[in-house]
Amino acid sequence: MVRLSLEELYKEVILDHYRAPRNKGRLDPHDVALERNNPLCGDEIELFVKFAGDDVEGIAFEGKGCSISQASASMMTEKVQGLPAKDAQLVAESIKRMMAGEEEGDVETLGDLISLKGVVKYPVRIKCALLGWNTLLEALEEGGKTSS
Amino acid sequence: MVRLSLEELYKEVILDHYRAPRNKGRLDPHDVALERNNPLCGDEIELFVKFAGDDVEGIAFEGKGCSISQASASMMTEKVQGLPAKDAQLVAESIKRMMAGEEEGDVETLGDLISLKGVVKYPVRIKCALLGWNTLLEALEEGGKTSS
């Protein structure tokens, strides 16, 4: 995969979701609502999840913060909406490993999300990119759909 | 004054008083008894003073510690015995200034004590040399003979 420049990362990946976030807003009714923040930069996410059986039926988020945290959360909701909770967990964990530099990231599993790998070059921003994903993992667990 | 080597300082000044300390022992009765120590090396002095009017009539010390602290205390008792308290104070203060490098030391006032100046070259040992003198100053004040 060609490494994105910062400009490409922003222009081709981040800004689209930042300007027009998917699934932004409250989701009511919901099974789980969780608020998490990143103490370094003050980024905030409130995540709402509704399950149907073991599937993520609905997901939405409120939040404010830098473009990477908000865009990554938006991409996250788009990706996991409708997935079985177990598969959502797999994606989230794969993203985390990719961000930790532990794996390259699998295009099959991640699809467009692979482009988030561009953030790995900016270590301080990795926490921004992971805020939504970490909150998702907690929400799945709190919903009783996964165990860690 | 020619600067003494450490060997000369020990052999010509310190060891004589260290081996045969003057006025060593308790003094009873006494007007003031004071115990002081040097926390760095554990040197200890207990000083006994008896006044006759405003004069230091009797003075003696107990103590243990390095040769410089004990020899200097011995020289101190020898010097101030019989002096008016005010003069004893002057001598002690002159010694302190000499040790602090603030004055050369006056042979008229100090006599043989001037040789203690050899200790100035060994800054850590200055506190040893001053232990007796500082205790004297406190004892004079406690006896009501001087005020600081």
Added chain:
Amino acid sequence: MSMDVDVIRKDFPIFETPANGKPLTYLDSASSSQKPRQVIDRIVRFYETENANVHRGAYQLSEMATAAYEGAREACGRWIGSPSRNIIFTRGTTESINAVRFTWANQNVGAGDEVLVTEMEHHSNLIPWQLLTQEKGATLRHLPIDDEGLLRMDLLGEYITERTKLVALPLMSNVLGTINPVAEVAAAAHAAGAKVVVDAAQAAPHIKVDVAELDCDFLAYSSHKMCGPTGAGVLYGRIELLEEMPPFMGGGEMIREVWADRATWNEVPFKFEAGTMNIAQAVGMGAAVEYLEALGEDAIRDHEVRLTKYAMGRLEETGAIIYGPKDVSKRGGVVSFNLDDVHPHDLSTIVDQHGVCIRAGHHCAQPLMRRLGVPATARASFYVYNDERDVDVLIDAMAEAKGWFA
């Protein structure tokens, strides 16, 4: 005497290494300053020719180390107009303030008492007082600021009462740049019988600080923000208080005599220096004071006032919102701002590609961020090695960021 930044910059080796392939534009000195060769060399010389423990050995090497360490105490006292006896070495401002909490304040603040801080505190001058007041059943109050970031001195009478035992405030804010009228606050505090702790972390590197003029009881500052090494700082205390206070940490060197079950304390300031101290760092901090003395406090201040004015002007042109006093005579060279929709964190990453280091976030002042109504700000801060060219590089880089987000 004005400052020749081209000459000064040559003293700082960090500028020889490119940042992201560009010349380094370092605008984060309020967080930590860069170090001149003079300071680095002094530390090296210590380790190479004078290194030993201090106040212990009866050998020459230890005497040299002790002389260097105590010489640094002199210099660090001189820098704030204090005799060296009042100077306690610590790791930095944070430890200095915590030391007051665990000693004087622990002994003198009780249930029902009040501690007064301001709405512009750095967490290091806030959390210790939160913890203290919670533990003691005392009350923590916050003197408000106005919309320009100035202390509401008109409310001082309301906020300092006969229950106030301690007033803790910064001499200069690390977000707003505001320089506070500490002497006035101290007068009011003392009239009410309260003591005053001054957080001079931002002030000491940049403006003249004189403990006698401020008439404060305690004052804290850090080495790493003023050209000195990390790991060193100072707590100044009034002698009477230092004499009466219990020690902070227990250990070697702070004692006089020790028995199995009890101990007596060494004289001030050693009573507050437990164990092997940060010797080489104190020596380096002393060298930093000498470096800054040679530049001249007034020249440093003049230079920073000019540069801050320039920066505020250019930032305004970009449409950025600037926080803190408009009048540069009331503030230091710390400029916090926000640029339209560009989150400070994004801004910082983007300008970094141009070799520009600015700070983005809450600047360890979350309550102040809430007061300003923002989650975060960007912040550029200046020191002796910066000049107008650095501001220009920042402004150009900001234009690019703005373009991406437009």
Added chain:
Amino acid sequence: MSMDVDVIRKDFPIFETPANGKPLTYLDSASSSQKPRQVIDRIVRFYETENANVHRGAYQLSEMATAAYEGAREACGRWIGSPSRNIIFTRGTTESINAVRFTWANQNVGAGDEVLVTEMEHHSNLIPWQLLTQEKGATLRHLPIDDEGLLRMDLLGEYITERTKLVALPLMSNVLGTINPVAEVAAAAHAAGAKVVVDAAQAAPHIKVDVAELDCDFLAYSSHKMCGPTGAGVLYGRIELLEEMPPFMGGGEMIREVWADRATWNEVPFKFEAGTMNIAQAVGMGAAVEYLEALGEDAIRDHEVRLTKYAMGRLEETGAIIYGPKDVSKRGGVVSFNLDDVHPHDLSTIVDQHGVCIRAGHHCAQPLMRRLGVPATARASFYVYNDERDVDVLIDAMAEAKGWFA
């Protein structure tokens, strides 16, 4: 692998400077060690190319500083067999031990409880427990030593009771050299429900330390005694305890969220690192660990055992009284002694004229001096840059002192 002292010595620039006109014979490493060029260079490189505050900036320079700092945490953990998460940076052993006093012990030791130390404590592992037990109305007890300076393990059952909340002891004595059976003490302490604090200030530089083998709850060690810079040290803590404990100092970086009146804490270990840390010093300490790793722990120990044996033999020939275990396998390279009528302080000054640095005094262990029945001792201690020639120079210089006093 055996050690080539001639090669090692070349790493230490201090030996290039004469002491009192003589080659330096440095025999006071138990007080503070000398620093190799590798460590000094690492510190310089940090200031010259990586210097910035850590965990804060969103720019590359700050990332480099953070990577260096966290890399040092890895190294300092590895040195004692610990993951880096358990490693808190401090100024040194003294601060580490005091940190336990103000956190875990403050919360868990109450009236009627007991804290057990030993008769061989350094003041840094004694005063904090005196102050704690006095404040709490608890009792401080001292496990006796025998005449050879070994812990009276036969009395352990008597001294550890169901009231014992904490046992604090040195892994190696700085006066006697004794290496204590800490794992055995820890087993007894844990069986009684007490926690164990290990003072590894003397041990960590010289013998293999493994927190898992020792099974201790807290362990403290210092950088400056193991070829690292002053101003750095480590507190190791068991994760469960670190998670539950309140923070020590309050300030920047140790928080998660802060409101005017309260705050929540950052994750372990950052919860315990308030304000700007001793960044360059931690980095230097990491470099010291790497330097020692390259020499090899076993090689260092073997070298010191051989040298200690030689020194004890030669000192005996002079008629000196030697304190501590006779069996070198039970002790480290710290040899305390007294020579006839020559007070240690006089001895130290006299041998210093020959360039020999030894320590004289109570070695921050006054209660132990009373137990030994002496006001002070002389002490020679060894490290990687010493060999038999240093001992010979000391012995010759001692002969001169003996002559003067004869």
